[in-house]
Amino acid sequence: MKKVFKIVGLALLGLVVIGTFVFLYKKSRPIEKIYQIETVTQGTIEKKTVATGKVEPRNEILIKPQMSGIISEVYKEAGDRVVAGDIIAKIQVVPDMVNLSGAESRVARAQLAAEQSRINYERDRKLYENLVISKEEFEKVQLQYKNDQEELQAATDNLNLVKTGMTKSTQKSSNTLVRATVSGTILDIPVKVGNSVIQTNNFNDGTTVASIANLNDMLFVGKIDETEVGKLSTGMPMEITIGAIQDKKISAVLEYVSPKATEESGAILFEMKAKMEMPKDVFIRAGYSANADIVLERKADVLMIPETCIEFSNDSSFVYVVKNENPQEFDRKYVSVGLSDGINIEIIDGLELDEKVRGNEIIEKKK
Numbered sequence: 482m483k484k485v486f487k488i489v490g491l492a493l494l495g496l497v498v499i500g501t502f503v504f505l506y507k508k509s510r511p512i513e514k515i516y517q518i519e520t521v522t523q524g525t526i527e528k529k530t531v532a533t534g535k536v537e538p539r540n541e542i543l544i545k546p547q548m549s550g551i552i553s554e555v556y557k558e559a560g561d562r563v564v565a566g567d568i569i570a571k572i573q574v575v576p577d578m579v580n581l582s583g584a585e586s587r588v589a590r591a592q593l594a595a596e597q598s599r600i601n602y603e604r605d606r607k608l609y610e611n612l613v614i615s616k617e618e619f620e621k622v623q624l625q626y627k628n629d630q631e632e633l634q635a636a637t638d639n640l641n642l643v644k645t646g647m648t649k650s651t652q653k654s655s656n657t658l659v660r661a662t663v664s665g666t667i668l669d670i671p672v673k674v675g676n677s678v679i680q681t682n683n684f685n686d687g688t689t690v691a692s693i694a695n696l697n698d699m700l701f702v703g704k705i706d707e708t709e710v711g712k713l714s715t716g717m718p719m720e721i722t723i724g725a726i727q728d729k730k731i732s733a734v735l736e737y738v739s740p741k742a743t744e745e746s747g748a749i750l751f752e753m754k755a756k757m758e759m760p761k762d763v764f765i766r767a768g769y770s771a772n773a774d775i776v777l778e779r780k781a782d783v784l785m786i787p788e789t790c791i792e793f794s795n796d797s798s799f800v801y802v803v804k805n806e807n808p809q810e811f812d813r814k815y816v817s818v819g820l821s822d823g824i825n826i827e828i829i830d831g832l833e834l835d836e837k838v839r840g841n842e843i844i845e846k847k848k
Contacts, residue, residue: 516811517840518803519790521832526785526820528778530712532753534703536723536769538694539756542663545687547656549680550574552672557691559669563661569670569691570659572678584640591636595629602626665695668767699757699765701733701773704743704750712777713738719755724770731765732758733773780820784828788821790838800832801839811839 553573557563601622609619670691672678681687701721705713713735721731733755742749755773759765792799798818801811816831832838 514842516801516809517843518806518837519787519840521784521786521828521834521836521838523782523784523834524825525779525781526783526822526825526827527776528820528822530705530709530775530777532703532705532773532775534701534753534771534773536721536757536765536767536771537700537702538668538696538767539698539700540663541668541692541694541767542665543689544569544659544662544691544693545681546572546659546678546690547680548572548574550657550678552674552676552678552690555670555672555674557667557670559667561667562665563667563693564664565661567661568658569661569667570672572657572659574657584636587636588633588640591629591633595633598622598626598629659690661691661693663693663695665693668692668694694767696765696767697759699759699767700736701755701757701771703753703755703771703773704745705738705753705775707742707749707751709777710738710751710753713753713775717775719773719775721755721757722772722774723765724772725766726763726769729760729763731760734758735775778820780827783819784832784834785825786828786832786838787840788824788826790840791816791818791826802832803837803839806837809839 550572552570554571555569556571557567557569563569602625605614605619605622608614609616672688672690676688678688678690679685701719715735715737717735719733719735721733723729723731735753735755737752737754739752742751744750757765786800790800792801792813798816799813800816802814804810804812814831817829819827819829821827
């Protein structure tokens, strides 16, 4: 009986030892890596860059008064559409006291002269009718009377101009009425009733009463890094994405690249402008932030694979061509590559269409 127990014990011990060796053997085996299989395809590769900027009208016109004074009325507000000649605001003139005093004195003198010439005219007219004086003498008095009347009218108009900025004959075209000089949409009216404004002159730009622009002619204005500016040329297409309208792509064409750089936070940047093709179903506001996707280089109908399939060594590039899929076996092969968009890369030489190569590792499996 003891002999039987001994044999059973030895057998169990042997099984434990064998199991331990099997377990340790499996643990010591290298982990087999499984890779995704990618296929060589044919398609288009575009190398792009992104420029940040904003949407601006091509021409923003600042409307300034031709006369200094105080805003007495504002007839329009931001967002209103106007045509050239529309009245935007009205100015109440604050007369200069020296000019006002001089204008009043001129009117007083003109009134006295006009009254005296009227008396002379009435007297000489009767004398002429009674043939007491000659026609020549009467015509001289008559001419003086007309001249004095005209001087009185001119003095009165000048006084009204100093007081109110207008005369009876110029009420409709008075400089106290601030008018739109172009047709478009009012972007801003920075003044309110009661604000003082200064006219435009040789010494002062004047106060801006309104800004007007054509919102159907908009530009993307952005900046691009010096490392990529050399790849830009006028006429290049691009797509604009507006921050406030994420689901809408707007086509644009590059019109301008600045010949001079600016430095911002240590980076050398160049200004660029692109004409936007305005969509009819979306209202684009001036000042929207936007990004421009610019196609720097494009190749169509080329062989390509995911760039993660490429292994770079010094100046050479390699792929692992599928030799067997189950179990996976690969052959390392040199390839010549071209344009890359950061996701796919062009294969110039070394692979054929529909050929399969090793991709990313997808799982880990123990045997």
